[in-house]
Amino acid sequence: MTDNNATLAVLITMPHSHYCEKARWALDRLSLPYREEPHVPLLHRLATMRNGGRSVPVLIYGSGRFIDSTGILSHANAVCGGDLLYPCDSALRNEVEALEACFDEELGPHARRWAYAQLLPERRLLRQVMSRGVPRFEAALLPLIMPGVVRLVRTGLRITPESACRSIGRVHGVFNDVSERLGDGRQFLAGGRFTAADLTFAALAAPVLFPAEYRAAYPALDQIPAVMRDEVLRLRDTDAGRFALRLFLQERDRRLVGEARHGLGV
Ligand SMILES: N[C@@H](CCC(=O)N[C@@H](CS)C(=O)NCC(=O)O)C(=O)O
Incomplete structure (x- = not known):
């Protein structure tokens, strides 16, 4: 696909990142043309900092x-004329933005x-997901830099058994809030239609739900440790979990705008 200026937008990503899935989903939904440029962790900084x-x-x-x-x-949203991912109505937009910020x-x-x-x-699984689609030399380097990547992730995200346990508690907290919001039978989180709030919730919940339609690189459910799988199944079996899975199933491939009618021009 090309856009009006024959300049294709580039989305710099890491293959397994759920924030990248959030951006990718939005561009796909609005039929905005782009080329994805995935990088392995650490080397992504060469592209982002530039x-x-x-x-x-x-x-x-x-x-x-x-x-x-x-x-x-x-x-x-703006280049497509607005009122798509974010409602025009300012009170509603504030509500959507507040939910998005919380997620x-x-x-x-x-x-x-x-x-x-x-x-x-799980180093073999990590190598698999972190190298999907990256330049060949980065994939070749990954086994060498993997110890550094793992150390950086562990220290950067302050991962310990205790912090991981607290974090899954916080995920359950957000899921409880979302389940409660859905308790009145609504189909979407705000404004009666799919917005950035729904998209952000589903995309950022994906690492704990493993939806089949998730476009980030992720291992299959039967490849992950049993303890992780049990927790994923528990979260799937909540109102919020079922909601996110439904959004992936029904909304991940839905296009709102005719293909290539818009570019990403500023
Ligand atoms: N606020 C950022 C958060 C993005 C984020 O945390 N990205 C992670 C990957 S999921 C990342 O790039 N981490 C490595 C780094 O910060 O260099 C956004 O919404 O884009």
Whole structure:
């Protein structure tokens, strides 16, 4: 696909990142053309820092740089005329943005810490998911830098058995809040339709739910440690878990805007 200026947007990612899935889902939903550039952890910084960022995702379009997932969603919504991922109504938009911020700040980091705590000892699985689609030389380097990657993830995210246990408790807390919100029978979190709040909840819950339609690289459920699998099955069997799985099933492939009618131009 190409856009109006024949300049294709580039989404810098890590293959297994759930924040990248959040951005990818938004661009896919709005039929915004882009090329994904996945990197292994650590080496991703060569790409992100060159573009004024640090973490992934980073979206590059011409001279435009969007260095976090929320900025990417907001920009994508705006270039498509608004009222798609975020409602135009300001009270409703505030509600959607508050939910998105809560999932970004609470669900995303705690789901990630718990999932890493389970998977860091599984070096073969880690190598598989972290190298999907990356440049060949990065995939070749990964076994060499893996000890450093694991050490950095462990220290950077302050992963210990105790913190992992606290984190899964925080994930359950968010799931309880979402289940409660859905208790009145609503189909979506705010405004009666799919918004950035629903997308963010589902994408950032994916590391603890393993939805089949998840586009980030992840091991199969039968490959992961039994303790992790049991917890995933427990979370799937909640109202919030069923809700996120339904969103992946029904909304992950839904396109709102005719393909290539819009570019990502600033
Ligand atoms: N607030 C950021 C968070 C993104 C984030 O935490 N990305 C992680 C991957 S899931 C990352 O890049 N970590 C490595 C780093 O910070 O260099 C966003 O919404 O984009």
